[in-house]
Amino acid sequence: xxxxxxxxxxxxxxxxxxxxxxxxxGQQVNxxxxxxxxxxxxxxxxxxxxFSYGDxxxxxxxxxxxxxxxxxxxxxxxxxPVIGICNGFQVLLEAxxxxxGMRRNQTLKFICEHVHLRVEANDTPFTCDTTVGQVLRIPxxxxxxxxxxxxxxxxxxxxxxxxxxxxxAPDGSLDDSWNVNGSVDAIAGICNRDRNVVGLMPHPERxxxxxxxxxxxxxxxxxxxxxxxxxxGLPVNSS
Amino acid sequence: MIDRDTIASHGLxxxxxxxxxxxxxxxxxxxxLGIFSVMWSEHCSYKSSRVHLKTLPTDGPRVLQGxxxxxxxxxxxxGLAAVFKIESHNHPSFIEPYQGAATxxxxxxxxxxxxxxxxxxxxxxLRFGELDTPLTQRLVEGVVAGIAGxxxxxxxxTVGGEVAFDKSYAGNPLxxxxxxxxxxxxxxxxxxxxxxxxxxxxxxAKTGRDGIHGATMASAEFDDxxxxxxxxxxxxxxxxxxxxxxxxxxxxxxxxxxxxQDMGAAGLTCSSCExxxxxxxxxxxxxxxxxxxxxxxxxxxxxxxESQERMLFIVRQGREAEVERVFEKWDLxxxxxGQVTDDGLLRVRNGxxxxxxxxxxxxxxxxxxxxxxxxxxxxFKARQNLNVDTLDLSTPPTDILLRxxxxxxxxxxxxxxxxxxxxxxxxxxxxxxTGAGVIRxxxxxxxxxxxxxxxxxxxxxxxxxxxxxxxxxxxRNVACAGGVPIGATNCxxxxxxxxxxxxxxxxxxxxxxxEACRALDVPITGGNVSLYNETDGEAILPTPVIGVVGLLxxxxxxxxxxxxxxxxxxxxxxxxxxxxxxxEYLKVVHGLVRGVPPILDLKTECALxxxxxxxxxxxxLLSAHDCSDGGLAVTLAECSVDTEGVGCDVAIPTDAEGxxxxxxxxxxxxxxxxxxxNDVGRVTEVAAAASIPCLTLGRSGGKRIRIAIGGExxxxxxxxxxxxxxxxxxxxxxxxxxx
Numbered sequence: 008x009x010x011x012x013x014x015x016x017x018x019x020x021x022x023x024x025x026x027x028x029x030x031x032x033g034q035q036v037n038x039x040x041x042x043x044x045x046x047x048x049x050x051x052x053x054x055x056x057x058f059s060y061g062d063x064x065x066x067x068x069x070x071x072x073x074x075x076x077x078x079x080x081x082x083x084x085x086x087x088p089v090i091g092i093c094n095g096f097q098v099l100l101e102a103x104x105x106x107x108g109m110r111r112n113q114t115l116k117f118i119c120e121h122v123h124l125r126v127e128a129n130d131t132p133f134t135c136d137t138t139v140g141q142v143l144r145i146p147x148x149x150x151x152x153x154x155x156x157x158x159x160x161x162x163x164x165x166x167x168x169x170x171x172x173x174x175x176a177p178d179g180s181l182d183d184s185w186n187v188n189g190s191v192d193a194i195a196g197i198c199n200r201d202r203n204v205v206g207l208m209p210h211p212e213r214x215x216x217x218x219x220x221x222x223x224x225x226x227x228x229x230x231x232x233x234x235x236x237x238x239x240g241l242p243v244n245s246s
Numbered sequence: 247m248i249d250r251d252t253i254a255s256h257g258l259x260x261x262x263x264x265x266x267x268x269x270x271x272x273x274x275x276x277x278x279l280g281i282f283s284v285m286w287s288e289h290c291s292y293k294s295s296r297v298h299l300k301t302l303p304t305d306g307p308r309v310l311q312g313x314x315x316x317x318x319x320x321x322x323x324x325g326l327a328a329v330f331k332i333e334s335h336n337h338p339s340f341i342e343p344y345q346g347a348a349t350x351x352x353x354x355x356x357x358x359x360x361x362x363x364x365x366x367x368x369x370x371x372l373r374f375g376e377l378d379t380p381l382t383q384r385l386v387e388g389v390v391a392g393i394a395g396x397x398x399x400x401x402x403x404t405v406g407g408e409v410a411f412d413k414s415y416a417g418n419p420l421x422x423x424x425x426x427x428x429x430x431x432x433x434x435x436x437x438x439x440x441x442x443x444x445x446x447x448x449x450x451a452k453t454g455r456d457g458i459h460g461a462t463m464a465s466a467e468f469d470d471x472x473x474x475x476x477x478x479x480x481x482x483x484x485x486x487x488x489x490x491x492x493x494x495x496x497x498x499x500x501x502x503x504x505x506x507q508d509m510g511a512a513g514l515t516c517s518s519c520e521x522x523x524x525x526x527x528x529x530x531x532x533x534x535x536x537x538x539x540x541x542x543x544x545x546x547x548x549x550x551x552e553s554q555e556r557m558l559f560i561v562r563q564g565r566e567a568e569v570e571r572v573f574e575k576w577d578l579x580x581x582x583x584g585q586v587t588d589d590g591l592l593r594v595r596n597g598x599x600x601x602x603x604x605x606x607x608x609x610x611x612x613x614x615x616x617x618x619x620x621x622x623x624x625x626f627k628a629r630q631n632l633n634v635d636t637l638d639l640s641t642p643p644t645d646i647l648l649r650x651x652x653x654x655x656x657x658x659x660x661x662x663x664x665x666x667x668x669x670x671x672x673x674x675x676x677x678x679x680t681g682a683g684v685i686r687x688x689x690x691x692x693x694x695x696x697x698x699x700x701x702x703x704x705x706x707x708x709x710x711x712x713x714x715x716x717x718x719x720x721x722r723n724v725a726c727a728g729g730v731p732i733g734a735t736n737c738x739x740x741x742x743x744x745x746x747x748x749x750x751x752x753x754x755x756x757x758x759x760x761e762a763c764r765a766l767d768v769p770i771t772g773g774n775v776s777l778y779n780e781t782d783g784e785a786i787l788p789t790p791v792i793g794v795v796g797l798l799x800x801x802x803x804x805x806x807x808x809x810x811x812x813x814x815x816x817x818x819x820x821x822x823x824x825x826x827x828x829x830e831y832l833k834v835v836h837g838l839v840r841g842v843p844p845i846l847d848l849k850t851e852c853a854l855x856x857x858x859x860x861x862x863x864x865x866x867l868l869s870a871h872d873c874s875d876g877g878l879a880v881t882l883a884e885c886s887v888d889t890e891g892v893g894c895d896v897a898i899p900t901d902a903e904g905x906x907x908x909x910x911x912x913x914x915x916x917x918x919x920x921x922x923x924n925d926v927g928r929v930t931e932v933a934a935a936a937s938i939p940c941l942t943l944g945r946s947g948g949k950r951i952r953i954a955i956g957g958e959x960x961x962x963x964x965x966x967x968x969x970x971x972x973x974x975x976x977x978x979x980x981x982x983x984x985x
Contacts, residue, residue: 030688117664219674
C-alpha cells in the first residue's frame with residue numbers, strides 16, 4: 008500500500024507519520040513536497056501535523072493554496088481515503104473538504120497529553136478495524152484544537168453519522184472535564200458525507216508503539232489497509 | 247568622534263580602548279568601536295570567566311568536540327554523535343518574557359544544527375522570584391509561553407527541565423535552555439572559514455534593527471532605566487527557523503559547505519570574525535548586499551543587529567548554485583555577501599567603501615583576560631551557622647509534608663510541561679514529569695538520557711560544595727533513568743563579577759564543578775556564562791546549572807520516579823548523612839537560607855550511579871527517584887502522587903538530629919527505589935558489592951502515605967490529600983488551571 012504524506016513548509020509530524028507507516032506498519036511512503044503536482048500513485052493521502060506556514064493568518068489557511076492541494080482535492084473527490092491529523096485536519100477544514108472550523112483551546116494554552124477517544128463510527132476507512140464504543144488512548148498536542156461548527160452543522164454531522172471520534176473519560180463516558188480543549192459536542196474527529204475523508208486533532212501516529220506510551224493509534228492507520236482490501240500489514244500488489 | 251562618553255556607553259573601559267588602539271595601530275572609527283564592544287562584552291568574550299573555565303576537565307575518549315565551537319560533541323557509537331549545549335537568555339527574559347525565552351530557544355537550537363546535527367530534544371532550567379507576586383506570575387506565564395511557542399512550532403520536543411523560586415531572582419529571572427541533537431560522526435560541520443576566494447553566504451531572515459547591543463545588555467546589571475532596553479530584545483520567528491533548519495540539514499547532506507555558523511549574540515560581527523579566526527583566515531563582506539527589512543540601515547546597525555534566524559556559511563568553490571537551489575526549494579534566499587581572504591582581517595565594506603578593518607584573531611580570541619579579584623564574603627561563616635535548637639519544630643510532620651508538597655519548588659510542574667509538546671518526533675520514551683528526559687535513537691538500540699540541575703541555595707551557602715552537588719545530582723538523575731553519564735554542559739549564572747564576593751562564588755563554583763566532573767568522569771564539552779544577574783546591587787543566588795548527558799544501551803530499561811504497582815518493596819540506597827542547611831524545609835517553613843549544604847562523597851556517588859545503571863539494565867528497578875528537595879518524606883510522597891496513585895507504608899531510619907531531620911533533611915547520593923519481592927536479594931547483593939548502604943523501608947500500595955520512625959507513625963496522610971496539595975501547588979497561581 009502506498010501512502011503519500013504531504014509536506015508543507017512548517018510541517019513537523021511528517022517524520023512521525025513516515026516512521027509509523029514504514030517502520031511499524033511496513034508500508035511504502037512518499038513524502039510529497041507541497042509544490043509537487045503529483046501524488047505518485049498513492050493509495051492513501053496523509054496530511055500530517057505541524058505548523059504549516061507558521062500558522063500565519065489562521066492555522067491551515069495558507070496550505071490550501073499549495074499546488075499539491077488541488078491533487079488532494081481530486082483524489083478525495085474520486086473517493087480516495089484521506090486522513091488529516093491535527094494541522095492536517097485544520098488544512099482540510101480550510102480547504103472545505105470537511106465542515107466546521109477550529110478555535111483556540113478553551114484554556115487559551117497549548118495542551119500536550121494523552122486523551123481518550125471513543126469511536127463513534129466504524130464505517131470509515133480509518134476506523135473499519137475498530138468497534139463502535141471502543142476507547143483509544145492517543146495524545147493531543149495543539150493550541151487550536153477547539154472544534155467548532157454552528158448548531159445546524161453539528162445537527163447535520165450527527166444525523167449523517169459524520170462524528171468519528173469524541174473526547175471521553177477513560178471508560179468511554181462523556182464528561183466535560185475530559186473534553187480539555189472545549190470542542191463542541193466533544194468532537195475530536197469527523198468525516199465528510201462520502202465518508203472517505205477523515206480529520207482528527209489527536210495524533211494516532213504518536214501512538215503506535217508501547218515504547219512511546221500507547222499503541223492504540225495503530226488501529227487507525229491499520230484500518231485503511233483493510234479498507235483497501237489487503238490483509239493488514241502486507242503490501243498490496245499495485246493495480 | 248570617539249570621546250570618553252562614547253567609550254563608556256559602549257561598555258568598554260579606557261584600558262580596553264587603549265588595547266584596541268594598539269591592535270589597530272590607530273584609533274577605531276565608530277563602527278570598529280561597536281564591533282569591539284560587542285565582541286569584548288562579557289557575554290561574547292567571557293573575559294571575567296575564561297581564567298577559571300580553563301581549569302575544567304574537557305577531555306575524554308568520547309569527546310569529538312569540546313568547548314570552543316557552537317556546541318559540544320560526544321561519540322555515542324554506531325557512527326553517531328550527540329551534539330548538545332545549554333545557554334542562557336536571562337536579561338532579555340526579564341525585559342520581554344515571551345520573546346526573551348522564545349529567542350533563547352531559537353538560539354540554542356541554531357547552535358545545534360549549525361554543527362550538522364538534527365536537534366531532537368529540549369530541556370530548560372528556570373528561576374523566578376516568589377510566585378505570590380503578579381510580576382513573577384507574569385514572567386512565568388510569558389517565559390513558559392515563549393518556550394512553548396517556539397519549541398512547539400519548530401517541532402522539537404521539550405521533554406523536561408526544572409524550575410525553582412527564590413526572591414533573589416525576582417528582578418533577574420533565569421532562563422537556561424538545553425538542546426540535544428544527533429549527527430553522523432563524519433557529518434559534523436565546524437564554524438570555520440577556509441579556502442581563499444570561497445564565497446561567504448548569508449541566509450535566513452532579513453536584518454532589522456532589533457537586538458542591537460543585546461550582547462552588551464546581557465553584560466550589565468539592571469536598574470531603573472532598564473525598561474528602555476526593550477528594543478534590545480530580539481523577536482523570534484520559529485517558522486523561519488524551521489525552514490532554515492530543514493534547508494541547512496539538506497545542504498549538509500552533501501559536502502558543499504565548508505563552514506556554517508549561526509548569527510546569535512553580536513550577529514554578523516560575531517559569526518564572521520569567529521569563523522575567520524577559527525580558520526586562520528580573513529573575511530571580507532559587503533554590508534550593502536545584506537538583505538535588510540528596514541530602510542536606511544547603517545553599517546553599524548547591520549553589523550550589530552541581532553535579528554534572529556540568520557546563518558552565515560562558507561561554500562566550496564563551484565558549489566554555489568547547488569547550495570542556492572536547495573535554499574530556494576525552501577523559499578529561502580541565500581545571498582553571497584563576501585569571500586574568504588588570506589589577510590586575517592575582518593574587512594567590512596559598504597558598496598565601494600571599506601568602512602572597517604580589524605584583525606580577526608585579536609578581535610575574536612584576544613579579548614582582555616581578567617583575573618578579577620575575589621574573596622570570601624564577610625558574612626560567609628555566619629550564613630553557615632544554623633542552630634536547629636532555635637527553630638520551632640512543633641508543627642506536626644504531616645502538616646509540614648503537605649506544606650512542602652504544595653510549595654512551588656516541589657509541587658507538580660504539570661501546568662508548565664502540559665504547554666510543551668513533549669512527544670513530537672515520537673522519540674520520547676520517558677513520560678514528561680517523571681525524571682530525566684529520555685529519547686530513543688532511531689536506527690540503533692540505544693537511547694540518550696539527560697537532565698539539567700542546579701541548586702542556588704546550596705551554592706549561596708557554599709559555592710564549591712553546591713556546584714559539586716549540582717553535578718552529582720544531574721548525573722544521578724541520568725543514572726536513575728538507567729543512563730551512564732558520558733559528558734556535560736554547564737550554564738553559570740552569577741551576579742556582578744566586578745564584586746569580589748561574587749567573583750569568589752564563581753571561582754569556587756567552577757572549581758567544584760571541575761572536581762565533581764573529574765571524579766564522575768564526565769567531561770565538560772561546552773556551555774555558557776551569564777554574569778551581571780543583579781538589580782540595584784542585589785545579586786541572584788549563585789546558580790550554576792549542569793546538564794549531564796548519558797547513554798542507555800537498551801531503552802526497554804528506562805526507569806521513572808513513580809511506584810508502578812502495589813506491594814512492591816521500597817528500598818533506600820546510598821548515603822545517610824543529612825543536613826537541614828539550605829533545605830526546602832528550612833526555606834518554606836522557617837523562611838531561612840542558612841546552614842551547610844549536604845556532604846558529598848564523590849566515591850560513594852560514583853559507586854551509587856554504577857549500581858543504579860546495573861540494576862536498571864537488569865530490569866529489576868520498577869522505579870528510582872533521587873532524594874533532593876524536601877528530603878526523604880517528600881521523595882517518598884513524590885513516588886506516590888502520580889496519576890495511578892499508589893501510596894506507601896514505610897519505616898525510615900532515625901537521624902541524630904531528630905525526627906524533622908530524618909524526614910526532611912537533605913542528603914547527597916541517596917535514591918529511593920522500588921522492586922518486586924523476588925528482586926530484593928539481587929539489589930542487596932549488587933549494593934553490597936559496591937559498598938553502597940541498602941535498606942528496605944517498606945512496601946508500596948494503599949491509599950495513604952505512612953512513614954514511621956522508631957516504631958511510631960510520624961506521618962500518616964491520605965494519599966489524595968497529599969496528591970491534591972502537590973497537583974495544585976504551582977497551578978493555583980494561574981487562572982487557566984482547569985487541571
